[in-house]
Each structure stands twice: as C-alpha cells, then as structure tokens.
Amino acid sequence: MGQQIDVNHLNIYYGDFLAVEDVNINIAANKVTAFIGPSGCGKSTVLCTLDRMHEITPGAHCTGEVLLEGRDLYAKDVDPVAVRRDIGMVFQRPNPFPTMSIRENVLAGVRLNNRKITKSDADDLVEWALRGANLWNEVKDRLGHPGVGLSGGQQQRLCIARAVAVHPTVLLMDEPCSALDPISTLAVEDLIEELKQDYTIVIVTHNMQQAARIADYTAFFNLKAVGQPGHLEYFADTATMFNNPQNEEAERYVSGHFG
Amino acid sequence: MTTIDHGALLDTQHMIPDIDAFKTSRSTAKARARKDQIMRVLFTATFVVATIPLVSLLWTTVANGAKRLNVGFLTHNMTGVIGGNPTVVGGYGGVLHAIIGTLEITLGAMAISIPIGVMCAVYLIEYAKDGRLAKTIRLLVDVMSGIPSIVAGLFALSLFAIVCGPGTFNGVEGSVALALLMLPTVCKSSEEMLRIVPNELREASLALGVTKQRTITKVVLRTALPGIVSGSILAVARVIGETAPLLMTAGYIVSTNVNLFSGQMTTLPVYVYQEYSKLTANCPPNAGASCVTTIPMERAWSAALVLIVIVLVLNLIGRLVAKICSVSTER
Numbered sequence: 001m002g003q004q005i006d007v008n009h010l011n012i013y014y015g016d017f018l019a020v021e022d023v024n025i026n027i028a029a030n031k032v033t034a035f036i037g038p039s040g041c042g043k044s045t046v047l048c049t050l051d052r053m054h055e056i057t058p059g060a061h062c063t064g065e066v067l068l069e070g071r072d073l074y075a076k077d078v079d080p081v082a083v084r085r086d087i088g089m090v091f092q093r094p095n096p097f098p099t100m101s102i103r104e105n106v107l108a109g110v111r112l113n114n115r116k117i118t119k120s121d122a123d124d125l126v127e128w129a130l131r132g133a134n135l136w137n138e139v140k141d142r143l144g145h146p147g148v149g150l151s152g153g154q155q156q157r158l159c160i161a162r163a164v165a166v167h168p169t170v171l172l173m174d175e176p177c178s179a180l181d182p183i184s185t186l187a188v189e190d191l192i193e194e195l196k197q198d199y200t201i202v203i204v205t206h207n208m209q210q211a212a213r214i215a216d217y218t219a220f221f222n223l224k225a226v227g228q229p230g231h232l233e234y235f236a237d238t239a240t241m242f243n244n245p246q247n248e249e250a251e252r253y254v255s256g257h258f259g
Numbered sequence: 260m261t262t263i264d265h266g267a268l269l270d271t272q273h274m275i276p277d278i279d280a281f282k283t284s285r286s287t288a289k290a291r292a293r294k295d296q297i298m299r300v301l302f303t304a305t306f307v308v309a310t311i312p313l314v315s316l317l318w319t320t321v322a323n324g325a326k327r328l329n330v331g332f333l334t335h336n337m338t339g340v341i342g343g344n345p346t347v348v349g350g351y352g353g354v355l356h357a358i359i360g361t362l363e364i365t366l367g368a369m370a371i372s373i374p375i376g377v378m379c380a381v382y383l384i385e386y387a388k389d390g391r392l393a394k395t396i397r398l399l400v401d402v403m404s405g406i407p408s409i410v411a412g413l414f415a416l417s418l419f420a421i422v423c424g425p426g427t428f429n430g431v432e433g434s435v436a437l438a439l440l441m442l443p444t445v446c447k448s449s450e451e452m453l454r455i456v457p458n459e460l461r462e463a464s465l466a467l468g469v470t471k472q473r474t475i476t477k478v479v480l481r482t483a484l485p486g487i488v489s490g491s492i493l494a495v496a497r498v499i500g501e502t503a504p505l506l507m508t509a510g511y512i513v514s515t516n517v518n519l520f521s522g523q524m525t526t527l528p529v530y531v532y533q534e535y536s537k538l539t540a541n542c543p544p545n546a547g548a549s550c551v552t553t554i555p556m557e558r559a560w561s562a563a564l565v566l567i568v569i570v571l572v573l574n575l576i577g578r579l580v581a582k583i584c585s586v587s588t589e590r
Contacts (some may be wrong), residue, residue: 053466058388085468095459099481099584109467112477159463166467 002030002200003069003169005050010064012045014057020045021229023064025219032192032201034211034238037221038258042230043204046221047172050202051087052080068170085109088163088199092175094155096147096162103143105158106130109166125165132198133161134191153184157191164199171195173203177210189214208254212242220250317567324564327351327557333358333565337513343540343550351554354562356515360430360524361569364509365499367434367519368441373491375438376445377480383446384453385475404443411439412504419508430519433509433526437501441494448490452483485581492577496570502528527566534559 005027012020020042027033035043048054049062052073066073073083096105106126110117117125126143130136135157139150147158156176163171173192177185192201192214205211211218218241222233234247245251252258335353339346346352379396387393415436419427456479464474480487510523511533525533534555542550551557 051466053462056462056465081468081470083468084466089462089466091459091462091466093459095457095463097460097463097478097482099478108464109469112464112467112469112473114473162463162467 001169002196002198004029004200005170005202006065006067006070007046007050008065008067010046010049010062010066012042012049012054012062013060015059018229020221021231023232025232025235027200027202028217029200030196030198031216032196032203032214033217033219034215035202035204035219035221036206036208036211036253037230037233038223038253039206040226040230041221041223043219043221044174045230046232047174047202047204050170050172051089052083053089055080085166086168087170087172088166088168090156090159090163090171090173090176093179094152094159096150096155096158098146098148100147101144102130102139102147102150102158105147106161106165108162129161129165130158132164132195133157134187134194135161151184153180153187156180156184156188160188160191160195164195168199170200170202173201175204175206178206185210208242212238218242220245220247220253222249222253320560320564320567323557323560325561327554327561328564332558332561336515340513343542343552343554344546345549351551352558354527354530354558354565356512357525357527357530357562358565358569359515359517360509361499361526361528361566363517363519364430364433364437364505364524364526365495367431368437368498369491369495371434371438372441372445372494376442376491376494377449377487379446380449380453381475381480383450385471385479400443400446403439404447406439408436408440408498408501409503409507412436412507414439415504415508428508428510428523429521430509430516430524433505433524434519436504436508437498440498440501440504441491444494444497445491448493449483449487452486452490453479455486456482481584484584488577488581488584492574495573499570499573500528500566502532505529506532527562527569531559531562531566534562 007023007025007027010020010023011018012023023046035047037043045054050066050073054060054062062074064074068083068086072078096102097108100108103122103126104111106129107117107122110122110125127136127140130139135154138154139145139158147155150158156179160171160176177188180188189210192203195201196216203211203215215238218236218238219232220234220241221230223230234241234245234250236245240246241250242254245254329350331350332353334355335346335348335350336356337352339348340352343351379400383393383396387396415432418435419429419432460478460482461474464478465471469478505526506529509526509529511525511529512523513525516522516524537555539552539556540550540554542552
C-alpha cells in the first residue's frame, strides 16, 4: 500500500543558496501527484528531498519536515539509506546497470545490499516486478541479456521494475518520459495508472498534457525571477488546475502564456 | 538604349551569383584533392617509419633469441656455468631463476601498487571531488610519474637500509621500487576510469537504498573494472623491463631463489644486462667445439625474447580479463 507524505515548511539550500522556499504540501496515498512548473523552479529538487537523494550533492541540506505517515524523514535517528529503500526513485534518463543482465538489474536492490535470496524467491521477485512494470512478456525469454540492450522505453520500465522490486511504498519519478518516444511514453503512463493501486506516486513532468492525463493532484511550482528561490505557487486537484485554476500565475502557465 | 541595357545587365550580374564563380571552387577542389593525396602519402610514410624500429626490434630479438631458446634454457639457472663451456647437466645455463624473480617481484609490485592506486583514485573521485587535498594529491601523482626509475631504486634501497640494516638485498625491496614506479600510472588510469562511470549509475544505486560503500564496490568499481585492469597491465608492462632499480635492490644471483623476502633475486632485465656485460666467455685453448665464446650475448638475446613473451602473455591476460568483465552494450 502507498503511504502519504506531508511536507511542512520545507526550505532547501545548496550551500548558502536558498533553492526552494517554504513548501507545504500533502501528498495523498495511492494517488498520482504531478509537479509542474518552469525550468529551475525547484520541482526536481523538492522531489529529491522526499527521499533524501539531494544530500548526495555536497552542501545540499534542508530545513522543515517531511513526514512519511507521520514519521519525519529528517529526524536525527533516521538513516537516509533506509529512507531510500522505502521510497523508490525513477530518473529522467533510463539508467540500468550496464554490467548486469535484465534479471540482475531487477534484483539489484536485493543483491547490492547483500541480502540472501533463494533462487526460487529471486525468480518470483523478477517475474513479479517485471509483470508489475508491464515488461515481463517482452523480456521473459532473454532475462540473461544485458539490460542496456533494451529500447529506451523498455529500459525505463526495467528501471521501474528495479525500483518496485525493493518494495517501496512511494515511487518518485523525475520526468520519466522525457527521454522516450510517444509509444514508450504511453506504455509508461499506463503503467503509472496501474502502479498507483499499490504505491503513492509523485511525478515531475514538463509535459502538461501528461500531468493532465495521469495525475490526480497537480502542484505548480514557480520562481519570481532567475536567482530567486522557487516556491510552491498553487496546489489543486488536476481538474481544477487545468480547467479552473484559482491562481493567476498557474492559469498563465497551464494556458501556455509562459514557461 | 544600349548603354542602359548594358548597365542593367551589369547590375543583374552583380545581384545574382554568377554560375562561372563555381569555376574557381572547382580548381580549389582539385588542389585540395592533390593536397589530400600528398598528406595521405606523408601520413602513411610516417606510420611505416614508426613501425620500422618495432618490426626490426622484434625480428632481431626473435632471430637472435631463438638460437638458444629451448626447454633447457627455460628450466635451468646459471649455477655451474663456467666460461663458454657447457654445464655438467648439459646446456649453457638458463633463465629459470630470472623468470621466477621477474614474476615474483612484479606480482609483489602489483600487490603493493594496485590496491593503493585504486583506493587513491576512489578517494579522489568519490570523496575528495575537487578539494584542496585532492588537487595536491593529483599534483603529487603527476610529479611522481616523472620520477626516474633509478631514484625509485635508491629510495627503496635507503628505506630497507633504515628498516633492515644497510646492505639488504631482497625481492620485496625490488617490488617496493617497482611499485613506486607503477603507482602513478595505476592511480591516474583508475581515476580516469572512475570519472567516466556515469553519475546516473551512482544515483540509481543510492536510490535503491544501497549504501555508499556497496555502491562504490559493486557498481562504480565493477563498471570501471575493465579499464582499471588494462591500466594496471600497462603499468606492469612499463616496469617489468626495469633494470637499474632492481640491480640496486634485488641484486643478482646465479641460483634460483623463490623467497621474495630473503636473499637476492635475479630478474630478466638484470640477467640480460649481466650477460651483455660479460660480452664474451673464455674458452681454454684446448676446448672443443662445444665451448662457445659468444654464449653470453646469445643468452642475453634469448632472455630478452622470454621477457617480451612474458609481457605479451600479461597483455593477453589483461585483455581477456577486460573482455570477460566488459560492459556489454550490444543489442
């Protein structure tokens, strides 16, 4: 089952630079929440703070709270590695491990953590994850082939399978379709629709039609000027966001006046 | 009327690009093709010139070295070799002790320099990024790669003189000297290989909840492995032919010594040098045809051939390992 995330007064810094200011958002469980907004407004940054991936960047830190079902991810006793096991992430460019086969890629989360798994359990997990990512029928005969030999869309679904194989409760997707052709995009979008039964999904997208198609809720991020911190401008359910936004900037953005 | 027409004609000529203008470009194309031909010939010629010494060297070594290269040469050391006479056991001595010495000392040097070099590269790429310490280390590595091999030999010699007392000669001392020479090459090539591992792979691994340690060992180093292997083999190939530092540290003996940590050891380059220094062997006046005065030079050539073969085999092993662990990208 998916879990909900509540973000309270989140400020994100890169060194001394305040990148995103005072974000408050409640991400509902088992729903698709889309982050939209112009480039540089910090949507990907906010997404990364939800599983503490931004901490990889030297100097990046944040203040405020990110609560996963009430547990603060930034509490002192929380291990960022454990957070990332609970909250999976799919990146903009498909990034299967080039040294691994399709099967090994799906099992990467288990194997890299040195967890013991019997062969039959591994087989079940691979099939389950690949079926979950709508990829099983395409690759079941060549699980031993290298993961990077697949097409771009298949690679992205392989990455989704790899992410779900560690049984997260939330899936974060950072522009998962921007490197894909329309048919692969459709496949991934259909998959997102199915995945929300089991996971809470947060997706960053530059494609407003995509947000309108798949998201239940949409958050619009904006920045006042280049060099200024980004902020959450407007958050609404997707129908309101695209048909009747109660926010001038959001209306200008979704109607294509800027961005 | 005519003047006006003429003026108009001139004007149109001015406005519309003249078809005849292509004539000049045709002639430049011809000139360019000619230059292309000349440069082609020139580059091919330089390539041929560059390969002449290589082919000649290989040919000379094979031609001179094959004469004395036989099983006896590979399975005997130099004990009991007097002048140009054949030994009691038959044959004219051999390089068994030098092959053992070369392999052991080089393996020792690899065991010292590869872990240090790779870990140093991991530190530079994964931890220090572009800090001041990293810049200093990079500078030192660059400086170190310019160290003359004799200086590395002197360093190892004095190090062991301090630790084990003066006049210490043993194999591991030679390994230390060679490791010093290998270290910058291993470190630099590993650093380059780790640098080209895409950041996306690190992110992918970390996002799966994998610790940094396992991300580095199982994703980053694994992906860079073929490159690290070939870089290390290159470093080995560079030091395996070193003579001077080994002469100072590992010494020279005629018998076989398999203990890396005690007693002098002979390596192939040192053997070649020693045999060459003898130039000719003495034969007593009453010696038969079995006494060969030119035997030292012949042994030197054969040992050189053995050394080339060892380097070749090492290279092949390296390529094989790199191929087995390679990152396959074919569809």
